[in-house]
Every structure is written in structure tokens, then in C-alpha cells.
Amino acid sequence: MAENERSADTSPWRAQTAILALGAFVVGTDGFIIVGLLPEISRTLHVSTGAAGQMVSLFSLAYATLGPILAAATGTWSRRRVLVAGVALLAAGNAVTASASNYGLVLASRTLAGAGAALFMASAVATAAYLAGERRRGKAIATVTAGATLALVLGAPLGTLIGGIWGWRAAIWFVAAIAAVVAAVVALLLPSVRLDRGATLRQRFAPLADRRVLNILVVTLLAFIAIFLPFTYMSAVFAPALDGEQSRLALLLLVFGVTATGGNLAAGALADRYDPRRVVIAATVGVTAVFMIMLPVREIFVLAVIATALSGIVSYSVIGPQQHRIITYASSGGAPLLTSLNTSAAYLGNFLSSIIGAIVLTRSAALLLPVGATFAACAALLTWWLSRGGDAVDEAGDPGGREVTPPRNAPSREQDRTP
Numbered sequence: 556m557a558e559n560e561r562s563a564d565t566s567p568w569r570a571q572t573a574i575l576a577l578g579a580f581v582v583g584t585d586g587f588i589i590v591g592l593l594p595e596i597s598r599t600l601h602v603s604t605g606a607a608g609q610m611v612s613l614f615s616l617a618y619a620t621l622g623p624i625l626a627a628a629t630g631t632w633s634r635r636r637v638l639v640a641g642v643a644l645l646a647a648g649n650a651v652t653a654s655a656s657n658y659g660l661v662l663a664s665r666t667l668a669g670a671g672a673a674l675f676m677a678s679a680v681a682t683a684a685y686l687a688g689e690r691r692r693g694k695a696i697a698t699v700t701a702g703a704t705l706a707l708v709l710g711a712p713l714g715t716l717i718g719g720i721w722g723w724r725a726a727i728w729f730v731a732a733i734a735a736v737v738a739a740v741v742a743l744l745l746p747s748v749r750l751d752r753g754a755t756l757r758q759r760f761a762p763l764a765d766r767r768v769l770n771i772l773v774v775t776l777l778a779f780i781a782i783f784l785p786f787t788y789m790s791a792v793f794a795p796a797l798d799g800e801q802s803r804l805a806l807l808l809l810v811f812g813v814t815a816t817g818g819n820l821a822a823g824a825l826a827d828r829y830d831p832r833r834v835v836i837a838a839t840v841g842v843t844a845v846f847m848i849m850l851p852v853r854e855i856f857v858l859a860v861i862a863t864a865l866s867g868i869v870s871y872s873v874i875g876p877q878q879h880r881i882i883t884y885a886s887s888g889g890a891p892l893l894t895s896l897n898t899s900a901a902y903l904g905n906f907l908s909s910i911i912g913a914i915v916l917t918r919s920a921a922l923l924l925p926v927g928a929t930f931a932a933c934a935a936l937l938t939w940w941l942s943r944g945g946d947a948v949d950e951a952g953d954p955g956g957r958e959v960t961p962p963r964n965a966p967s968r969e970q971d972r973t974p
Contacts, residue, residue: 568683568686568687568688568691568695569698570744571683571686571744571745571746572683572686572687572695572698572699573698574737574740574741574744574745575638575679575682575683575698575699575702575741575745576698576699576701576702577702577737577740578638578642578675578679578702578737578741579675579676579679579699579700579701579702579703579706580702580703580705580706580709580710581642581645581706581710581730581733581734581737582642582645582672582675582676582702582703582706583702583703583704583705583706583707583710583711584706584710584711584713584714584730584733585614585645585649585668585672585730585734586611586614586615586618586672586703586706587706587707587710587711587714588710588711588714588715588718588726588727588730589610589611589614589665592714592715592718592723592726592727593607593608595718595722595723596610596723599723599724600656600658600661602658606658609662610652610661610662610665611665612906613662613665613666613669614665614666614668614669614672615669615902615905615906616666616669616906617665617666617667617668617669617670617673618669618670618672618673618898618899618902619673619899619902619903619906620899621669621670621673621674622670622673622674622676622677622895622896622898622899623677623892623895623896623899625670625673625674625677625895626673626674626677626678626891626892626894626895627892629674629678629891630891630892631749632749633747633748633749634678634681634682634685634745634747634748634749635741635742635745635746635747635748636747637674637675637678637891638675638678638679638682638741638745639738639741639742640671640674641671641672641673641674641675641676641678642671642675642734642737642738642741643671643734643735643738644667644668644670644671644674645668645671645672645675645734646671646731646732646734646735646738647667647668647671647731648664648665648666648667648668648669648670648671649664649668649727649728649730649731649734650728650731651663651664651667652664652665652668652727653724653725653727653728653731654724673895673898673899676699676703676894676895676898677891677892677894677895677898678891679699680696680699680700680878680882680891680894680898681882681885681890681891681894682745682748683695683696683698683699684696684878684879684882684890685748685890686746686748690827691827692826692827692879692882693822693823693824693825693826693827693831693875693876693879694820694823694824694827695823696823696826696875696878696879697819697820697822697823697824697826697875698820698823700819700823700871700874700875700878701816701819701820704812704815704816704819704871705812705816707808707811707812707815707816708809708812708813708816712809713729714726714729714730717729763896765884767884767941768881768884768893768896770937770941771877771880771881771884771897772881772896772897772900773900773937774835774839774877774934774937774938775873775874775877775897775900775901775904776900776901776903776904776907777904777930777931777933777934777937778835778838778839778842778873778877778901778904778930778931778934779873779874779900779901779902779903779904779905779908780904780907780908780911780927780930781839781842781843781846781904781908781927781928781929781930781931781934782842782870782873782904782908782927782931783904783905783908783909783912784908784911784912784915784923784926784927784930785846785849785866785923785924785927786811786866786870787905787908787909787912788912788916788920788923789804789807789808789811789863790804791916791920791923792849792853792920792921792923792924793807793853793856793859793863794920795853795854796853796854796855796856796858796859797856798856803856806860807859807860807863810860810863810864810867811863811864811866811867812867813864813867814863814864814865814866814867814868815867815868815870815871816871817867817868818867818868818869818870818871818872819871819872819874819875821868821872822834822838822871822872822873822875822876823875823876823879825872825876826875826876826879831876831877831879831880832876832880832938832942834872834876835873835876835877835880835934835935835938836935836938836939836942837872838869838870838872838873838876839869839873839931839932839934839935839938840931840932840935841865841868841869841872842866842869842870842873842927842928842931843928843931843932843935844928845862845865845866845869846866846924846925846927846928846931847924847925847928848862848865849862849866849924850921850924850925853921853924873934874897874898874901877897878894878897878898881893881894881896881897882894911926
């Protein structure tokens with residue numbers, strides 16, 4: 556057994572990863588909660604619902620664009636310091652949002668929160684993979700990302716409930732408070748590991764010249780355009796089955812969130828046991844098949860629920876194995892940057908899906924399904940095609956695949972006295 560695997564056997568990586576998953580839950584809740592609060596926010600700030608919706612857009616844009624920059628800039632920091640800084644920025648951004656009465660300040664605060672969320676998530680994934688060791692990397696990544704998917708099931712509905720009772724500002728304060736608690740827990744209980752001490756900024760960005768890294772990012776982008784096309788416009792896709800009942804839509808969202816969490820965890824275990832590329836191919840082929848199955852059943856609610864459950868399982872079986880794959884090509888100290896880029900690609904896919912979906916909706920909501928299936932099929936085909944070349948050798952464990960390990964002159968688990 557390799558040294559890093561022996562370390563993983565004796566280290567409390569599960570408890571440490573659970574702490575990171577709690578932080579991911581807060582990040583996910585912050586990303587989803589605004590959607591259910593938009594009508595009241597627009598009334599309070601005296602702006603249109605569309606203008607209020609820019610709070611979501613700016614959060615996502617900041618997440619996608621600032622994440623890689625912040626990950627590179629903080630590469631030499633201890634992971635504990637980075638994680639605390641990220642979740643503290645998120646808490647501060649939400650505190651400003653909850654207390655501001657000016658629309659411009661609210662938008663600026665959402666940008667700040669998005670930057671904090673991106674900084675936390677990139678480091679959380681890389682840290683979890685490092686603490687768990689190579690053999691359990693997939694499970695650790697899946698545990699962290701499961702925290703974000705649980706926000707669909709628990710965080711966003713709870714925040715919306717709080718907003719309905721005490722107002723939208725109370726819901727945002729709720730997120731800020733949880734984020735502050737997570738910052739304290741991370742500072743107290745997480746070890747102060749450093750993934751690298753001496754890599755230069757140029758060395759950290761070096762993997763971006765690797766076509767294998769770029770290929771993975773393209774697959775993530777295509778997959779998440781596919782995934783979010785029907786999800787974003789779920790009310791339109793299943794309009795015949797919903798019959799105008801909001802409770803039915805809420806049930807579909809709940810089913811998707813629960814099954815997405817399960818699919819994410821299962822994919823993490825499979826990525827540890829098998830080649831993560833195969834898991835990605837299976838998941839994207841599954842997305843293609845499920846979207847085509849949705850076409851004839853979208854008018855029958857019971858069948859729509861079943862199709863949505865299947866969609867949740869296969870859709871969220873993509874991101875964990877993709878993170879697993881991209882970490883393989885990280886240079887020393889570069890894992891946070893690459894995981895941040897991969898997450899940014901997913902958020903960019905979300906953004907592009909809203910634009911493509913709006914165009915497709917002018918023709919027919921039903922067309923969203925075959926269009927989404929086409930993007931998913933392209934992601935599967937690209938992953939398979941590239942596996943016929945040299946990429947598969949490195950990801951399977953060839954020395955060309957660079958693992959996330961500290962330099963030889965550094966301890967395998969560095970415990971710093973300071974954050």
C-alpha cells in the first residue's frame with residue numbers, strides 16, 4: 556500500500572471531509588436561496604423581478620470568473636486559511652445583502668459572496684482529495700459535492716420558508732449566520748495542510764497548456780449545458796403534467812435533489828473503483844437516454860416523477876468524477892486552481908443553458924429535451940473518443956499523471972501552528 560494510502564487509513568479524513576461538506580452546503584444554499592425570494596426582493600428594493608434576478612447572475616458570474624484567479628493567488632496559503640477566508644467572504648457578502656437598501660450595493664454584495672463561494676469550493680475539493688488519499692479520492696470529492704446538492708433538498712426550501720415567515724432579509728441573515736459558524740468550525744477543527752510551498756504562479760498555471768486538462772473542461776461545459784437545459788425550465792418542460800399546480804413542481808424539485816445527492820455519492824465510489832472516465836461516459840450516456848425518455852412521458856405526472864428521479868441520478872454523477880479526473884493532471888500546488896476551473900466550467904454551462912433555453916423556448920418547450928440530449932451525447936462521445944488516445948494511460952495511473960502530493964521535502968500531512 557502506498558504511503559499516502561496508509562496515511563488515509565489512519566487519518567480522520569471522513570470527519571474532516573464532513574466539515575468541508577457542511578461548508579459546501581452553505582455555498583449551495585446561498586446559490587439557490589435567492590430564486591425563491593425574488594418576488595419579495597423586487598418589491599422591497601423597488602426593482603423588476605428580472606432586475607432582482609441579476610443577483611443570481613452576478614453570484615454565478617463571480618463564481619465562474621474569480622474562482623480560478625483567487626485559487627492561484629492563494630496557492631501558497633494553508634488550506635485552512637483559504638477555507639476560512641472563503642466562507643468568511645461569503646458570510647460578509649450575505650450580511651451586506653441582508654442589511655443593504657440600495658440595489659447597487661446588493662448587487663456588489665452578491666459578487667463578494669460569489670467570490671467567497673468559489674474560493675471555498677475549489678479549496679474544499681482539493682483538500683478533501685488530499686486528506687483522503689488517492690484510493691478514496693472519489694468518495695471524498697463526492698462527499699463535498701453532496702453538501703452542495705443537499706442544499707437543493709434542505710437549504711433552499713428552508714431559506715424560502717424563513718423568508719416567507721420573517722422576510723427575505725431574515726433568510727439571507729440565516730445563510731450569513733451558518734457561514735460564520737462554518738468558518739469557526741473550520742478554523743478550530745481542520746488541520747492546516749499545505750498542498751505546496753514553493754510553486755510559482757507560472758507553475759500553477761502550467762497545466763492549462765495541457766490539452767488533456769482542456770478536454771476535461773470542455774466535457775464539463777457540454778455536460779452541464781445539457782443538464783441545466785431541462786432543469787432550469789422544468790416548469791415549462793413538464794407543464795402538461797404539472798397542470799399549473801406549484802406543489803407538483805415543488806415535488807419534482809425535491810425528487811431531483813434527493814436522487815442527485817444519491818447519484819453523486821454513488822459516482823464517487825465508482826470513480827474510486829473504476830476509471831473515472833468510464834463513469835463520466837456512463838453518466839452522460841444516461842443523461843442522453845433519460846432526456847429522450849422524458850419526451851413521451853412529460854404529460855403524465857407519475858411518469859414525470861420517475862423520469863426526474865432518473866435524471867437526478869445520472870446528472871449529478873458527472874461533476875465528482877470530472878473533478879477526480881482533472882486533479883490527476885495538477886502540478887504541485889495546482890489542484891485548487893484546476894478544481895476551480897472545472898467548477899467554473901460547470902457554472903458557465905449553467906449560464907449558457909439559460910441563454911440557449913430561452914431561444915429554444917420560443918419554438919417549443921419539448922425541444923429542450925432533445926437539445927439537452929444532444930449536448931450530453933457530445934460530452935459522452937468526446938470523452939470516449941479522447942480515451943482512444945494517450946489520455947487514458949495517464950489517468951489510469953501512468954507516471955505522466957501528476958498526483959496531488961506535497962513536494963518531497965515536505966511532510967505528507969503538514970500541521971502548521973498558524974492558519
